[in-house]
Amino acid sequence: MIPVVSHSQLQQAKRVLYMSHLAIGDFVYQGVWLQALKHKYPQLSIDIWFDDCRSKPQDWAAGRNKTLTEWIDATEEFDDTYPIVADLEQRAQSIAKAQAKQYDIIVFVGKNRPEKFAKIARQISHSAQIAVTNSKPLSNPIANYMHMKKMDGVISYDNIAAKVSHITELYSQCFNQLLGLETSDLVAGKQQLPLAVKPEYLALVEPTVSKLVAQEQDKKLVFINHLSTASKKDYPWEGVKTLIVELSKQHPTLAFIVNTPPDKLDEVEQAIAQDGDLSNLAVCASTAKTNFFELPALMSLCSLVITVDTATAHLALSLDVPQVTIMASDFKLWQPQGNSIILEGNGKARQVAVKDVIAAANQQLSAII
Numbered sequence: 001m002i003p004v005v006s007h008s009q010l011q012q013a014k015r016v017l018y019m020s021h022l023a024i025g026d027f028v029y030q031g032v033w034l035q036a037l038k039h040k041y042p043q044l045s046i047d048i049w050f051d052d053c054r055s056k057p058q059d060w061a062a063g064r065n066k067t068l069t070e071w072i073d074a075t076e077e078f079d080d081t082y083p084i085v086a087d088l089e090q091r092a093q094s095i096a097k098a099q100a101k102q103y104d105i106i107v108f109v110g111k112n113r114p115e116k117f118a119k120i121a122r123q124i125s126h127s128a129q130i131a132v133t134n135s136k137p138l139s140n141p142i143a144n145y146m147h148m149k150k151m152d153g154v155i156s157y158d159n160i161a162a163k164v165s166h167i168t169e170l171y172s173q174c175f176n177q178l179l180g181l182e183t184s185d186l187v188a189g190k191q192q193l194p195l196a197v198k199p200e201y202l203a204l205v206e207p208t209v210s211k212l213v214a215q216e217q218d219k220k221l222v223f224i225n226h227l228s229t230a231s232k233k234d235y236p237w238e239g240v241k242t243l244i245v246e247l248s249k250q251h252p253t254l255a256f257i258v259n260t261p262p263d264k265l266d267e268v269e270q271a272i273a274q275d276g277d278l279s280n281l282a283v284c285a286s287t288a289k290t291n292f293f294e295l296p297a298l299m300s301l302c303s304l305v306i307t308v309d310t311a312t313a314h315l316a317l318s319l320d321v322p323q324v325t326i327m328a329s330d331f332k333l334w335q336p337q338g339n340s341i342i343l344e345g346n347g348k349a350r351q352v353a354v355k356d357v358i359a360a361a362n363q364q365l366s367a368i369i
Contacts, residue, residue: 003180004131004153005105010037010179013104015045017124019117020110022050022068024311025334028318029167030109031075031193033175036185038077047101048072049082051094053116070292075193091120098124108132109174111157115144122150131178133157153178167333168192195318201297204290209301212255212282219282220369222247222361223302223321225259228310232348235308235326237271239354241278243306246358248281251369255282257298259312262287303368306361308349309334316340322368324360326352339364 018034020026038046050068065083072078082098085091106128108117114134121130130150135157137144148154155177157170164170168191175181183189213219224243226235244256260268268285272278288294296315299305305316305323313336316323322339328351329344336342341360345351 001177003176004155004178005107005129005180007180009105009129010041010044013041013044015047015101015103015105017047017049017098017101017103017106017121017128019049019106019108019121021052021112022048023064024067024071025314027068027071028192028314029171032186032190033171033181035075035077035187035193036175036181037179039187040181040185046078047080047082047098047103048078049094049098051082051084051091053091053113053120054084055088067288067292074293095120095123103128106130107178109157109171109178111135111161114157115140115147118147118151122147129153131155133160133174133178161333165332166335166337168337170333192314192318195296195300195315197293197297197300197319201291201293202301204294205286205298205301208257208284208286208298212257212284216253218253219255220251220253220304220365221302222254222256223259223299223305223307223312223316224256225305225307225310225312227260227264228308232328233309233331235349235352237268239350239357241275242354243357243361244281244283245277246354247361247365250362251365253369254365256284257302258283258285259295259298260285260287262289304361304364306357313340322364324357324364326357 020030034046038044069081069083072081082094085094103125106121106125108121110133114132115137118132129152131153132151134148134154160170160173172183224240226240228234247254258268265285265287272283272285286298296319299315299321300319302321305312305321307313307323307325309327309331313325317336317338323336324341325336326343326349327335328348329346341364343352343356343360
């Protein structure tokens with residue numbers, strides 16, 4: 001198949017704008033293809049637009065902006081970023097900033113709001129080669145049709161998604177059809193963005209670890225993440241409590257870190273402190289307070305990750321830490337690969353029985369303890 005943007009066009013281009021409604025999990029799998037693009041065409045300056053083009057801002061936008069910007073900056077292979085905006089005035093400022101860059105190529109990969117991304121892409125440049133994915137519009141198909149007509153090339157996200165079994169395959173085909181990239185172009189053959197944790201971030205989390213392990217050198221850390229940005233993906237606190245108590249009985253050398261969003265930290269800390277079964281165990285709540293890399297730093301020191309379907313599942317994969325992943329059954333595309341045991345709940349993560357989580361954790365721990 002001839003890609004939308006040709007090899008010669010990429011060779012001649014200087015500036016590329018990549019647009020997507022990125023979350024951390026997306027960047028784990030899309031970032032490797034952007035790396036591949038940069039390595040294959042080193043003259044390119046690649047900027048990333050991850051404003052999700054919503055009409056109204058979301059409460060979690062500020063946290064996602066900080067996290068993604070810190071990670072993108074740390075890769076040192078990409079240049080400017082356009083984060084999620086708080087209002088339409090900020091979006092207009094982002095568009096004006098992008099217009100001044102005079103991009104040669106604009107690419108959008110994603111499922112949600114493709115017509116809005118297409119509209120903004122063409123507002124940014126009337127002359128750039130614009131290649132996008134499209135999906136069935138949830139509303140206003142006429143607007144979708146009109147904006148897609150102005151693109152230089154459109155491929156169907158839905159058609160690709162229907163034929164693949166994992167998100168790595170989906171992005172592989174998207175980047176192949178849009179930009180002609182092959183799996184052989186991936187840096188070191190990696191299909192997910194590797195994470196290297198620098199010593200300064202390990203130093204930031206050292207007090208948390210020291211508090212848990214004290215002088216007991218044989219302690220093994222278990223990282224638990226039971227919350228996400230969607231309630232159907234969350235696992236109930238009572239299940240987390242049972243999991244910690246039972247695993248502590250079976251493996252006295254375990255210590256537990258319960259990761260939470262910043263706005264839930266006090267609530268989880270109180271739940272631990274006020275619970276007679278938990279307060280005497282080696283367990284604490286934690287959140288990344290200073291920098292995104294506190295999170296992977298802490299995870300890298302753990303022997304096992306038990307998580308719902310959220311960023312930590314994909315970070316564990318990038319860090320090569322064994323995991324148990326608790327997922328709703330309708331998110332199969334996003335199941336982590338590698339050293340992962342996947343537990344599926346019927347429509348909701350909470351449908352997974354605690355005994356099954358304990359059994360899966362023991363299966364992973366058998367190779368560690």
